[in-house]
Amino acid sequence: MYKYDQYDQTIVDTRVEEFREQVARRLAGELSEDQFKPLRLMNGLYLQLHAYMLRVAIPYGTLDGRQMRMLAHIARTYDKGYGHFTTRQNIQYNWIELKDTPDILAELATVEMHAIQTSGNCIRNISSDQFAGAAADEVTDPRPWAELLRQWSTFHPEFSYLPRKFKICVIAADEDRAAMRLHDIGIQLTTNAAGEIGAAIYVGGGMGRTPMIAPLIKDFVPIDDLLSYVEACLRVYNRYGRRDNIYKARIKILIHEIGADEYRRQVEEEWAHVKTLGLDPPRAEFDRIAAMFAPPAFDAATPDTLDRSDPDFALWVDQNVKPHKQPGYAIATISLKPVGGIPGDATAEQIELMADLAERYSFDELRVTHAQNIVLPHVRKADLHALWQALDAAGLATPNLDLISDIIACPGLDYCSLANARSIPLAQKIATRFSSIERQRDLGELKLKISGCINACGHHHAGHIGILGVDRKGTENYQLLLGGSGAEDASLGKITGPGFDEDGIVDAIERTVETYRAVRTHGERFLDTYRRVGIEPFKEAIYG
């Protein structure tokens, strides 16, 4: 894991003091809310329906037990005893008081954490593959690249007032576990013919009200040129991205309007200039960062076998445990989606327990996933049963990873001032309807994603089944979308037809999955069936 040096620590500490002054000016009445807004929005502080919400950055979703324990402490001391893990691999607290925020940030800084650029029209937290450093299919660990980008993007003088927010994702495997092509810039690390590692750059993806899958802009950028290339990508956007309409200001609209070829030409022209400026750090800096992501001291002698005699344990292993590149080890996902729970929420006690378990069983490492779950990336197979028992006792062993109840949901109208409809109660209702784990497993991989408004924070465009909450003449109405994917086979869901009320949408989902069961061929996932037969049989079942 990355460790701050004196420079990183000083920058974060300075930010705390700067924000403390800004909050003091606001509390003293020297700043109006209008004047304070752009300042708090550079630091992850939103004013929601009922209170302030503070979003804390978890760079590329990686953290250690000490940091996780601090997140629990903040939940208990400054919030209502829980936190909400987000689709950007961050955590947010929904019941924060403004006067406490400087102290919260000061506490976070003691464990090398911050809330810098978790909101605002700037470069946001860099996201990555939650299995980085553990997956067998990666060409390298993407996190050193993500850390290099984190530092470069922190207080970037030219790109702090972009047309709109800007999200970057770095992965290093063909299997896309991080929705890379639905980012403003998606980076896939790859190797060239000479066997050197470089980056394929996709630009202009995103969800929101105009979803787009990012086109490939550059097939190979060497590590030594990465920052200058990304700088060129951003400069073209900062100069020519639309600023007349907030809904058309993301880079995807620029690229859609001028075309990927023209955007590529402009970036190449800019890059030819930018790369002469000496903006790229020396290779030694990349090596310094990469050394901190060296693999942990795996035990080569630990057995590669597993005692599956406990059926409940075996069920959890089958669903939530994935293969590790190191023999004798496994990747365990802790589901934050218990039936009837709030997707992504965890109590302070649960967060502390996960910190303990990471220290005991996973080389002191945890990951947050964009699907709002937690990963212990390096668990000895011999420890899996003990881990499972500890999780089970805390309500954290729901064996539903990637099943219909592993729902991504935005906070919705329960918290968010932008929402048109509630997301959380609907997620709870769906999970309850499909609570039988046998039925869920029979339905197989099924990614269900709910957004409470058109801004798509719940990734509904990328759901195998997506739900969009809208306001129809003053009542909540839910539209159903089918066929989306945020994975390497990225696609955007299609709306089936007229929307439903809260009970109607749950019935419509039931008819959808029963149609799938009726027409699927052996081993075919819901998404595969949908792609083979198209939307018509589903529409017929839902509306016919």
Place this chain on the structure above:
Amino acid sequence: MDDLLRYRDDAPHEEPAVTLDAFLGQTNATAVRLESDEDARALLPHLDRLSLIEVSFPAFRDGRGYSSARILREAGYAGELRAQGDVLVDQIALMRRCGFDSFVPDKPLDPAAVERALGRYDAVYQKAADGRTPVWALRHG
């Protein structure tokens, strides 16, 4: 010009800035005003005769001027580079990094607050137009 903040040793430029169109159409102007949607690169062939370039910030959210400033400095422009408009105290440090060396904010700024903002961060992560040494260079001497 009471509200001019200036970080240069030479005498302030007296000639009023003309629009980009006017500047490109005549040969003797030495000061030009660039609107946020105008291309700074149009000035590159003429930098040697310019003493003042004023870049407009119609709203603090409009960040195009940051790119304009860097483009001008990267091309070697050494004259006065002024940010005019909705310029706030919390933006001055970023603007200095992009190469601005004078400011005419719509609303006057508290000089003490400006000084604090400019002196706040000892270290920066990026190489920009202000010549500050980025952290990565300090780390590797």
